Amino acid sequence: MTDEMTAARLGLASCELCHLVSRPASPSEPGYCTRCGEKLEYRRPASIQTTWALLISAAICYIPANALPVLKTTTLGTTEGDTILEGIAFLYTSGSWPLALLVLIASVMIPLGKIAALAYLLITIQRRSVMSNHERTRLYRMVVLIGRWSMLDVFVDTFTVALVQLRPLMSVAPGAGVLFFAAVVVFTMLAAESLDPRLIWDVGNLQLRGHA
Amino acid sequence: MPEEPDLNMLPKATVGRSKRLRISVVWIIPILAAVVAIGIAIQRITNEGPTITVVFKAAQGIQAGKTFLKYKEVTIGEVSAVDLSEDYTKVVVKAKIAKHAAGLMVEDTKLWVVTPRITLSGVSGLGTLLSGNYIEVQRGKSASRRYSFVGLDVPSTVPDRHGRQFVLKASSLGSVGVGAPLYYRSLAVGQVLGYTLGGDGKSIEITVFVDAPYDQYVTSVTRFWNASGVDVSTGEDGLDVHMESLAALLAGGIAFETPDFLPSAEPAAANTSFTLYPNQSLAMKQPYSLERRYVLHFNESVRGLPIGAPVTLMGVTVGQVTDVGLSLDAARLVLRPRVFITYFPEKVVARLSTMEQVGAGKILMDQSTEGRLRLWRRLFEEQGLSAELKTGSLLTGAQYVDFEFHPHAPKPTLNWGADPIELPVASGGFASVVAKLNSILEKVDRMPLEAIGVEAKDLLATTNKTLQEADRLITRANTELLPEASKTLEVMHRAIADADQALLGKDASAPQDLHDALQEMASAARAARVLMDYLERHPEALIRGKKEEKP
Numbered sequence: 012m013t014d015e016m017t018a019a020r021l022g023l024a025s026c027e028l029c030h031l032v033s034r035p036a037s038p039s040e041p042g043y044c045t046r047c048g049e050k051l052e053y054r055r056p057a058s059i060q061t062t063w064a065l066l067i068s069a070a071i072c073y074i075p076a077n078a079l080p081v082l083k084t085t086t087l088g089t090t091e092g093d094t095i096l097e098g099i100a101f102l103y104t105s106g107s108w109p110l111a112l113l114v115l116i117a118s119v120m121i122p123l124g125k126i127a128a129l130a131y132l133l134i135t136i137q138r139r140s141v142m143s144n145h146e147r148t149r150l151y152r153m154v155v156l157i158g159r160w161s162m163l164d165v166f167v168d169t170f171t172v173a174l175v176q177l178r179p180l181m182s183v184a185p186g187a188g189v190l191f192f193a194a195v196v197v198f199t200m201l202a203a204e205s206l207d208p209r210l211i212w213d214v215g216n217l218q219l220r221g222h223a
Numbered sequence: 224m225p226e227e228p229d230l231n232m233l234p235k236a237t238v239g240r241s242k243r244l245r246i247s248v249v250w251i252i253p254i255l256a257a258v259v260a261i262g263i264a265i266q267r268i269t270n271e272g273p274t275i276t277v278v279f280k281a282a283q284g285i286q287a288g289k290t291f292l293k294y295k296e297v298t299i300g301e302v303s304a305v306d307l308s309e310d311y312t313k314v315v316v317k318a319k320i321a322k323h324a325a326g327l328m329v330e331d332t333k334l335w336v337v338t339p340r341i342t343l344s345g346v347s348g349l350g351t352l353l354s355g356n357y358i359e360v361q362r363g364k365s366a367s368r369r370y371s372f373v374g375l376d377v378p379s380t381v382p383d384r385h386g387r388q389f390v391l392k393a394s395s396l397g398s399v400g401v402g403a404p405l406y407y408r409s410l411a412v413g414q415v416l417g418y419t420l421g422g423d424g425k426s427i428e429i430t431v432f433v434d435a436p437y438d439q440y441v442t443s444v445t446r447f448w449n450a451s452g453v454d455v456s457t458g459e460d461g462l463d464v465h466m467e468s469l470a471a472l473l474a475g476g477i478a479f480e481t482p483d484f485l486p487s488a489e490p491a492a493a494n495t496s497f498t499l500y501p502n503q504s505l506a507m508k509q510p511y512s513l514e515r516r517y518v519l520h521f522n523e524s525v526r527g528l529p530i531g532a533p534v535t536l537m538g539v540t541v542g543q544v545t546d547v548g549l550s551l552d553a554a555r556l557v558l559r560p561r562v563f564i565t566y567f568p569e570k571v572v573a574r575l576s577t578m579e580q581v582g583a584g585k586i587l588m589d590q591s592t593e594g595r596l597r598l599w600r601r602l603f604e605e606q607g608l609s610a611e612l613k614t615g616s617l618l619t620g621a622q623y624v625d626f627e628f629h630p631h632a633p634k635p636t637l638n639w640g641a642d643p644i645e646l647p648v649a650s651g652g653f654a655s656v657v658a659k660l661n662s663i664l665e666k667v668d669r670m671p672l673e674a675i676g677v678e679a680k681d682l683l684a685t686t687n688k689t690l691q692e693a694d695r696l697i698t699r700a701n702t703e704l705l706p707e708a709s710k711t712l713e714v715m716h717r718a719i720a721d722a723d724q725a726l727l728g729k730d731a732s733a734p735q736d737l738h739d740a741l742q743e744m745a746s747a748a749r750a751a752r753v754l755m756d757y758l759e760r761h762p763e764a765l766i767r768g769k770k771e772e773k774p
Contacts, residue, residue: 057247067253071260079263091289187263194256207247 019213024051024093036141055207059133062206066129067196072191081168095119095164095186118164118192121157122220126200128154136210147211156205162194172190180194227663235724273321274303275328279314279374283336284356292318292334294360299324302358316374318358328370331363335375338376385435389491391447391477391501398451398475405431406450406478411435415477421506427500431477442481448497448506451475453573480509514542514565517641519610519624520550525560527622528612534564539574542566563643564610564624567581596639607632609647 018025024035026044033051035041041051080092093101095118102111128150135147168189175183279285285305292300300320310316319630320328337359358374395737396418405413413433427769433441477499481487491497500506525547534542542565550561572584581607602608612622627649 057249060247061249064249064253068256071253071256073224075260075263097288151649191260198252 019053056206065202072194076191080186081188083184158200272325274321276371279318292358329363331366333361387438389492390496391499401476446506447479451477521563527620529630609649611649
């Protein structure tokens with residue numbers, strides 16, 4: 012696996028934008044793409060560091076996203092805040108366990124899973140692991156794929172807020188939790204985007220050390 | 224000197240890449256996120272009030288996260304957990320108190336569960352029907368903090384309001400319940416907090432609370448009475464219906480007022496004890512310092528004369544009946560109803576109009592018997608003042624005692640030394656009707672019927688004599704007058720014959736004249752008949768004349 016020919020291994024740089032493979036001006040300063048003018052890099056600059064930063068941001072935001080209420084329901088003057096987990100518990104106790112499971116998977120497990128998956132990828136890349144590169148790539152694809160659906164909760168939340176406004180009987184307002192939840196989704200998506208998947212395969216390439 | 228070493232033998236330093244760690248700007252993002260999250264956490268922690276523990280006998284609808292703690296209708300906390308105590312006999316409720324309300328949690332703070340209460344005196348806690356039960360917090364006065372409490376089973380009895388608490392002693396609770404309203408001039412000014420049986424088990428002690436601006440009207444002479452329900456009394460005044468309010472009708476209530484006739488007093492101190500009268504008229508009854516007792520022995524049934532019935536002097540109430548019983552005169556063996564009455568001289572004096580009269584009326588209140596006795600002797604022994612039973616209401620048959628003058632009654636002599644003095648009675652009411660009937664019968668009885676009979680007999684005898692006289696007269700006429708009469712007839716016969724010769728002779732003109740005269744007479748008679756006929760039909764013609772015949 013490690014003896015494949017890659018552009019970076021041959022001392023060539025692939026343009027991030029137009030994917031033209033060209034010889035860099037010098038090993039340390041690859042220069043600019045002759046076709047589209049994009050700054051050439053062997054790998055995305057500081058990819059791992061950026062991904063880590065965004066991932067840590069997401070992990071930090073994940074705590075208030077679950078601790079703070081995402082919906083504030085006001086029924087006849089009594090305001091009640093519901094966190095995601097309380098909502099799941101309510102759905103489960105009120106009998107609709109499939110819905111509870113769905114919310115549990117979509118709102119709790121998937122963000123957590125994404126954070127865990129990205130952290131795993133980053134750690135293995137930094138440890139120069141050569142194990143199960145294909146599986147790790149599949150994992151990365153899944154993370155990117157799921158990313159675009161992760162805002163579902165936020166959508167549901169905003170829809171509920173917009174629709175349930177039966178003042179003065181009942182009204183629903185968004186809680187601070189939903190802001191953090193959205194932040195978690197955005198940060199994990201950005202983290203997934205900032206991770207250069209080619210790094211998974213770049214094991215043993217000394218050139219890459221500077222990019223990590 | 225050592226041999227110079229070959230420097231080329233030394234390892235050559237490589238021109239490597241700088242190992243300077245380049246820190247990406249992107250790390251600002253997690254730092255910012257951490258700052259925000261930590262900021263929120265700090266805010267939460269600093270806003271976090273204390274967590275208190277309240278032990279209740281039952282959860283009564285308390286739910287974690289759904290039940291709130293309220294103080295003056297403001298939510299100050301939220302129940303975080305509801306657990307059973309270790310021995311499963313109690314419910315331990317943990318509640319988070321807002322930081323701004325943490326000062327309410329002191330040594331003598333009281334907490335109880337508010338449930339919807341629909342009582343007859345009103346609906347309370349209606350909000351709980353929608354919001355669920357909540358825990359009411361009542362502030363304590365202590366300064367030392369406390370975070371574990373024992374919840375009250377019933378709402379706190381001491382309202383968290385300004386006002387004063389009083390104790391009412393009553394012989395029975397009546398329909399007064401906890402929370403029953405307290406009325407002052409029909410204005411709800413307080414409520415009944417609770418009641419306990421007195422120590423001796425013979426009276427009820429009712430604790431009432433009068434709200435702040437009104438508690439000043441409770442003075443040491445204020446009277447409280449039970450204003451529960453409808454006070455229907457059938458007295459000598461007929462049917463008397465009194466009701467404080469609809470709420471009081473259903474839930475009971477207590478009213479109070481300070482009688483006008485009493486001097487105003489200082490507001491009563493808290494926890495002063497008062498008597499709770501059964502009704503307003505008893506409570507507001509004017510106590511008279513002077514009261515004199517007398518006894519009346521009636522000759523008729525005293526049925527319908529209740530204790531407390533008024534004693535009136537010519538219709539003006541001056542006293543009341545205090546006891547009704549029987550008395551047996553051992554010497555004469557006579558059983559008669561005995562009525563004790565109490566008379567208040569002040570009432571009589573109060574009814575006098577001018578100061579002059581009042582001055583004179585002081586005799587009645589005079590304790591020295593001299594002047595009073597003189598007046599009373601005059602009233603009772605000379606002017607015939609005496610008591611009689613009168614029916615106040617035909618509907619109920621209630622009776623009362625009335626004193627009136629009976630100038631024609633026999634003048635009694637009273638024993639002024641007796642105690643109580645027995646006053647003279649006259650029969651009244653139905654008894655007086657009977658007496659009147661009796662007097663009529665007596666009058667009938669006194670009529671001289673025998674004398675009338677004798678006179679009638681005399682009359683008959685006289686008539687008989689008259690008839691005999693007539694008989695004798697007729698007999699005499701028969702014997703004496705008839706021969707004379709026949710002689711006279713004979714003479715008359717001759718005279719007629721002579722006349723006949725004279726008048727009906729051949730040369731006599733008399734027949735023609737007579738004929739004419741007779742004809743004239745006949746026509747006159749006819750005219751007279753016509754007149755008579757006309758008059759019969761038109762008698763008014765005698766006055767108005769004959770009416771013109773209309774064509």
